[in-house]
Amino acid sequence: MAQSSNFRDVPIGSPVYNLLCKHDTGHGSFITHLDKMPIPMKVGIFLIPFTFNAIMAILIAWRARSAYTHYDIIAIIFAGELMPTYKPGPPSSWFWFCINILIDYCVYQFMFPVVKKFILGHLWLRIRWGFRPVEIVFRKPTGFSRASLNNLPPDEFQLAYTQSLFQAIDPNFLQTNVGYNTRIGFWSVEYEAPMSAYQLVEDGVVDLEYWDVSIYQRDSTGWKVWEVVKFNGVDGSGWARTMQIFTVFGSHGQGRPGGKVQGRAPNIC
Missing domain, CATH: 1.20.58 (Methane Monooxygenase Hydroxylase; Chain G, domain 1)
Structure with a gap:
């Protein structure tokens, strides 16, 4: 039977934990991945919102x-x-x-x-850190479809959330889209958190690869992380099992990312 044990605790007070707390505006969840698309493509995509x-x-x-x-x-x-x-x-x-x-x-x-x-x-992210061969991308559940999902019953919300999550971390999707274009449905791109993440990498606190495909979820005890890319392997053979496990985790956790966490331990953020 699938278990939520694939999520491990992010140590309270650690630099990564503090980063998550700092940039959590109440949504309680992040997806991270590394954008390895060619720099010219990143520049070209950036020019679209820049011009607009x-x-x-x-x-x-x-x-x-x-x-x-x-x-x-x-x-x-x-x-x-x-x-x-x-x-x-x-x-x-x-x-x-x-x-x-x-x-x-x-x-x-x-x-x-x-x-x-x-x-x-x-x-400001581009001014500070420029365009890099490998870039850190953070996404949070505040996309344009969030409002419509909030009105669903709990079971339907969990199903829709899980489907949106795994659409967002699908290997083919991530490998063919620049970070800016990975905002999809439930998920929007977060720009302040990557700046803090780059600084942790520059300071030698974590490796760049640490930020590859991972799911961060906050519950009543603090932040948990599932390093999905390590769990599934590069061939993506574990996607179905990943979806099952995350659904079970969500049903026993805070339920709706972005909702208030009941019974949260004091000073966890």
């Missing part, structure tokens, strides 16, 4: 630069006595005033957070 975010940044800067002309009506309302030469515009000026407010609301409400996240995450 650069366009949005230019739009944001343009809207900010021209804001004083869009909102001269507000200036008159609050400081009309300082602008005696102002002549009221036609009634249509209020229409365009409202249009500009709507445009700027969309720009700053939706575009600005995206650009900020890209700059502090993906772009």
Whole structure:
């Protein structure tokens, strides 16, 4: 019968444990793997979000630069006595005033957070660590399909979660996709954790290979890790057994990654 013993404890207080705690925002789970795709391909893929975010940044800067002309009506309302030469515009000026407010609301409400996240995450990772032949990739269960899965009954959630997990760590999928493109369904790419992981490698705390395909799961006692790549071997012959074991583990663990861990021991993070 499948057992959850394939997960081992990450020693509390160890550098890896502290890294997981630092970058866990409540989702309680990580997948790591090593991206060995060619550097030119990594650069090419990076240019896609870079270009997209650069366009949005230019739009944001343009809207900010021209804001004083869009909102001269507000200036008159609050400081009309300082602008005696102002002549009221036609009634249509209020229409365009409202249009500009709507445009700027969309720009700053939706575009600005995206650009900020890209700059502090993906772009900063590249500035600090560049493009490497072998790169550390972290993913967390906060992808676009997470909300829909949260509404499922526990048994259906566990099945959907397990299917999403093993789609995310499928050898063929990982070997044919750059790290940025491994965000899939339930899983999104985490950019701050790899920076800490690179530092541990640089400091000689762990080997680079330590971060190859592994599943990190938090339960009431702390963090556990399953080094899947070692368990299955390079031929992937153990995938079915891995799925069975992880399903059993999830049913006895915290259940829903990202949910609150009940009965957690004090100071485990």
